[in-house]
Amino acid sequence: MRKPVQIAIPQPCHEKWDEMTPTDKGRFCAACQKNVTDFTKASDREITNVFNTEKNLCGRFSPSQLNRNLIVPKEKSTAWTAIAAGVISFITLGVHKATAQETVKTEQTENTKSYETLGILTGVVRDKNDVLPDVTIINKTNNETTVSLLSGDYEILADKGDIVEFYLDGYITQTVTVKSSPHKNIKLKKDKNYNEQEQKTGSFVITGTVNDETGPLPSANIVIKGTSISTQADINGNYSIEVKKGDILEFLYVGYTTKEITVNNLSEINITMTSAIIGLGAIEVRRSFFGRVFHSIGNFFR
Numbered sequence: 001m002r003k004p005v006q007i008a009i010p011q012p013c014h015e016k017w018d019e020m021t022p023t024d025k026g027r028f029c030a031a032c033q034k035n036v037t038d039f040t041k042a043s044d045r046e047i048t049n050v051f052n053t054e055k056n057l058c059g060r061f062s063p064s065q066l067n068r069n070l071i072v073p074k075e076k077s078t079a080w081t082a083i084a085a086g087v088i089s090f091i092t093l094g095v096h097k098a099t100a101q102e103t104v105k106t107e108q109t110e111n112t113k114s115y116e117t118l119g120i121l122t123g124v125v126r127d128k129n130d131v132l133p134d135v136t137i138i139n140k141t142n143n144e145t146t147v148s149l150l151s152g153d154y155e156i157l158a159d160k161g162d163i164v165e166f167y168l169d170g171y172i173t174q175t176v177t178v179k180s181s182p183h184k185n186i187k188l189k190k191d192k193n194y195n196e197q198e199q200k201t202g203s204f205v206i207t208g209t210v211n212d213e214t215g216p217l218p219s220a221n222i223v224i225k226g227t228s229i230s231t232q233a234d235i236n237g238n239y240s241i242e243v244k245k246g247d248i249l250e251f252l253y254v255g256y257t258t259k260e261i262t263v264n265n266l267s268e269i270n271i272t273m274t275s276a277i278i279g280l281g282a283i284e285v286r287r288s289f290f291g292r293v294f295h296s297i298g299n300f301f302r
Contacts, residue, residue, distance in 0.1 A: 007047065007066055009059075017060060018155055022122075026060060034058045040275075044070040062275045121158035123184040124151070125166060132188060134262060136167045140175075143211065143270035145261060157272070169264055207240040208269040209233075210251060217273060221252040225260065 013032065020027035026038035036058045039047055048070055051057070125135045131152025138145050141162040148154040158164055162178045171188040178184070210220040216237025223230040224241070225248040233239040243249065243263045251259040256273040 005048070005051075005070055006068060007059075007061060007070065009061070009066065013058070018149075029058070032058065036060055119157070119159070119182070120155055121162075121164065121178055121182055121184060122153070122155045123186060124148075124153055125168075125186045125188065126152050127171065127188050127190065132168060132171075134168070135186075135188070136261070136264060136266070138165045138167070138270075139163070140165055142272065143209065144272045145259070145269060147260075147262065167264065167266065203242050203244050204267065205240055205242050206249070206263065206267055206269055207238070208271065209237045210239060210253070210271050210273065211237055212253075212256065212273045212275075217253050217256075219253075220273070221250075223250045223252065224248070225250050 013029070013036075015029050015031050017027060017036075020029050020036065023035060026036045028034070029036050037050070038060045039050075040060060040062045042050075125132045125137075125148045131148075133148055133150045133152060135148040135152075135154070136145070137147065137154050137156050139156055139158050139162050141159070142157065144157045146154060146156045156164065158178045160178055160180060164176050164178060166174045166176075166186050166188060168188060170191055172191045174186060174188055176184060176186070210217045210222070210233045216233070216235070218233060218235045218237060220233040220237065220239070221230060222233065222239050222241055224243060229241070231239055231241045241249070245263055245265065247263040249261045249263060249269070251261070251271050251273065253273055256275055259271055259273065261269055261271070
């Protein structure tokens with residue numbers, strides 16, 4: 001009888017996932033000199049299969065995958081599968097003989113090209129002289145929003161054909177359509193007509209919607225960082241809040257990673273929240289007392 005196991009990370013790693021080097025199965029941590037496998041989209045069966053073949057793993061998990069029994073349905077035996085296939089083949093053979101004389105109907109269907117998903121678009125934003133941090137990057141197709149890092153690097157969820165906009169005060173906004181490559185470096189040009197003194201300096205209202213990958217997040221909290229000014233999204237995820245240029249908006253929701261956006265001249269900011277990834281580090285497989293006993297006996301006979 002297969003005993004349940006749990007995944008736990010007793011000492012979470014504090015290195016930033018976004019700053020690690022991308023690999024085929026996750027990222028490479030320069031600080032630890034280890035490959036970190038991304039299990040956030042993996043099923044319980046896939047996780048179990050990896051742990052049965054590899055040891056001493058570092059991984060990235062969503063909160064819902066940790067500290068619970070992994071559920072792996074029992075597979076049917078090969079013998080039973082062969083018997084079932086034989087019965088089905090026998091029945092099918094009889095039906096085939098009965099209908100062999102019928103005219104075969106043909107139907108022409110339109111060939112639909114599959115949609116190529118890129119998942120994540122990365123790159124560096126710079127101007128003529130240097131990299132540009134704090135550039136607001138908005139995927140106009142899925143409402144995902146992020147900002148470039150101090151190094152100018154950025155990363156945003158994007159699929160082929162999505163429209164992504166790059167905005168920074170004093171520069172001409174650039175809009176690109178995502179192509180087949182998941183990497184796009186952006187070069188912004190100075191806006192000669194920009195006059196900082198003429199930009200908004202008073203209060204104005206920002207509106208938008210807070211979502212996750214499946215839909216609206218009602219009651220999400222939107223806070224002006226460093227103040228007591230806040231609001232909540234309604235049942236449809238919509239919100240509005242009065243701000244000043246330069247304010248930092250914090251978007252908070254239990255179980256999700258907090259997002260921060262610096263207010264510029266945009267009057268609408270739509271946010272897509274992602275589940276908080278707390279499982280990052282060396283992985284520990286926990287078993288019940290009897291589970292550990294059975295596991296040890298199994299190792300003895302290997």
